[in-house]
Amino acid sequence: MNKIMYLEFERCIGCRACQAACRECGDHDAKERNYVEYVDFTESRQTFPMLCMQCKDPACARVCPANAIQITEEGVVLSAMEEKCIGCRNCTFGCPFGIPKFDFEKNKMYKCDMCYDRTREDIAPMCASVCPSDAIRFIDFDEMQQLRRRRTQMNLVEGKKPQEGNKWDYVPEFFGVYTDSQS
Amino acid sequence: MFKLEKSFYSKTSMYSFFTILILFLSMWVSTAQFLHIDMALLGYMIGSAVFAIGLVIRMSFWLFRTATNKIATRSVKNMFAKERLKRNAKSLGITLIDNILLQKFIFKRGLYRGIQHIMISWGCIISFAFTFGLTFGWFRFDLVDPETYQMVAFNIPLISMAANGWIAEIFYNMLNIGAVMVLIGVSMAMYRRFKDYDVKVTQRFEFDLLPLYILLAVTVTGLALTVSYKFLDGWMHPYISLIHQITVIIMLMYFPFGKLFHVPIRPLATAVPMSYQETLMVDTKTCKSCAQPYSNDDQIADVQAILKAQSFDLQLADGTYLSDYCPSCRRRMRALKQMNMEAPQGNPYGPVNTNNGIHISGFGKKRSDEYFGIDEDIKKDLKEEKDHEPISR
Incomplete structure (x- = not known):
């Protein structure tokens, strides 16, 4: 298995398709094993997936x-x-x-067992295969490295380089702004 | 104790030695100084002795694990605490009857699986009890007079029964009953293993299927013995008995190292109601962050001690451990950490500021000027204009 799970919490739109898909997976006994939760419900409707x-x-x-x-x-x-x-x-x-x-x-x-019957054959797990906003992705290691590099670059382009003293002002860096995944 | 331990190669070898010693002494007593030993069962006897050593070694290694050791020592300590007497009795009773005798939790996983497991387990328990009892001579049947059999356990005469009576008949066929039960259970299990796609996800041949094949071999050869002497006038009996002996010894060798090892470790389940969660789904310890009950103090203390003993550093800056928070708060903490959104100062358990000045929650707040990226002089103009704007929007 050369692929990895790549999560971008801020991409999550809270549709819970991943949980519905998880329930359908083999050996999951119609119970979801992943989570979709609110960061802070009183502040915003931002959700995050968790595996x-x-x-x-x-x-x-x-x-x-x-x-x-x-x-x-x-x-x-x-x-x-x-x-x-x-x-x-x-x-x-x-x-x-x-x-x-x-x-x-x-x-x-x-x-969560990463849908073992699927991932051992290099097929994306249920949650990653249904996620509409690419918050959960099942990608190659190299692609992950590229995405991470791109994120840092984007931060610099937008002039939002977080400092130790004010990082909480600027984060999440991509809150609601989708990364360019065309690369 | 320490001195005694030093005279052995290791702790496990010491335990093995004493196990064999106890077995030998029990045989000595129950067979009346080896007078009534059943030499036909010699192969089984040696196999069982090696099985006992294997079991002791595996059990020792299992109990030396940090996690197991912690829960076991706490349970032993709690067991002899006077104020916990009622709780202990209740936990032991519930575990013994519900989980071991009736195996209710497996029936909750499915009726098919429940029947399958209760057949295999009780068939095995009956057969094991009878085999070990007879091979080690713990009990035997003496012919008092031509019409009466007497059961002798540990060299103490117990009940007498008519040689043709129904009690005697049950005893003669005890191993057959056990074998038929195991045969039914194993066939059901094999059918499930072959047909059910859900089981196949994590199924491994050497762990899940091999024990079934071994049990099948043992039961089939064992029942073949009965068939041979009952219906075929003992045709091939010596050979079948030898094959049966081999299969049983293979099973005994496999037992401590494969799937069947769950049998001796299962009674640890008593520790859960005894030391941790007294009533199911009732928690007493509250989360540091959201103040919801999620566990109890003893268990969290144990978990933290186990993790500490194995050099897991899960302590936060304020001195709390991650296990002091409920799972849902732990998940949130991870997401906040990843998104760099943790509350920077002040009360770490207070509400989190997700307002970055750009994406505004609700309509009552304004975006920071920085977001618009407007020059200072234009901003000045806008501000002048603002004075004339209507109040409501």
Whole structure:
């Protein structure tokens, strides 16, 4: 798997298509595993999508007392193995990003597995394939580098180079302004 | 204890040694100084001893893990706390009956899966109990007189039964009953593994299918033994019995290292109601940021200790840890961090200023002049004009 997930939070329009798509994915049992949330509902309607980072050394797996969270050879951190998960929810508290979800009824944890059946064949995960505003993208590593470079350039072009003292005045740099993705 | 440990190669070897010692002594007692040992089961006996060592090694390594160790030590400590007696009894009872005896949570995942699992697990438990009991001589059946059998457990005579009675018949066929249960369960599981696309997503041959094949081999050869001596006058019986012995030993060797190892680690589920969440979906610890309950203090303390022991640095500038916040606030913090939108000063738990002076929330506020990029003199003109503008827009 040479591709990566690329998120641009400020591109999110809050349509929740990614969540609907996630529910349709194989082995997801009609439950979404990603999040679309408001940055601050009292201030603006800006939403952001959130998925698992697929850490190299995942905190969730480290805090699991049953050793139930496994990492595939491609580096995808899978949901807790159903036969091992004892339902203690340590993973939901250990995860620095608050990703794992817990099903109290079935007594098991489930989390974003990047649609493992798709991504292991280099097909974009469900969320990335439906996102209408390209907030979630499944792209090559090189393309990601290019996009990131472009973002810094755009900042400079617009004269909005954030300083340490005033960066919060200018950010988010692309709030509602879409990056040029023609490159 | 430390001195004793030093005389062994490792902790695991010490535990293995004592396990074998206890097994040997239990055999010594229950077979009346090896008088009643069943030599026909010698292969199973050696296989079971190696299985015990494998199990001890795997269990030890599992318990040495930081996370497991933490929850296990807390549970053991809580178990003997007087004020928690009622809670412990309740948790143990619920886990034993609901989760192990009836396996309710698997039935909630689907009726098919529930039946499949309860068949395999209880079939295996019955067969294991009977096999280990007989091979280690923990219990045996003595012929008191030609009409009566007597069950002897740990060399203590227990119940007597008629040799042709229905109780005796159940005991004779205990392994057959177990085998039929496992056969039904394994066939159901294999059908599901082959047909269900959802399962195939994360399924691995050596982890998910191999144990089914091994269990199938054991049950089929075991039932073939019964078929052979009941209906075929013992045709091929010695060979089938040898094949059965081989398959059982393969299963015993596989047990501690594959999927079946979930059986001995599963009872840790008791620790959840006992040490962490007493009632399902009722939380007591509140989030530092949004003040919503999301967990309880003991569990968060454990999680933080586990992460600290494994050098995860998840402490924020103000001394709090990420696990002090509820998952939803943690997600928000990450997004804010990424978008460089965190509150720069003042109360870090207060509302976030998403107003950048360009994209304005609501109609009551004005954009900053900077946004329009208008020169100073034009701005001056505009300001003069503004004086004559109507108030309402």
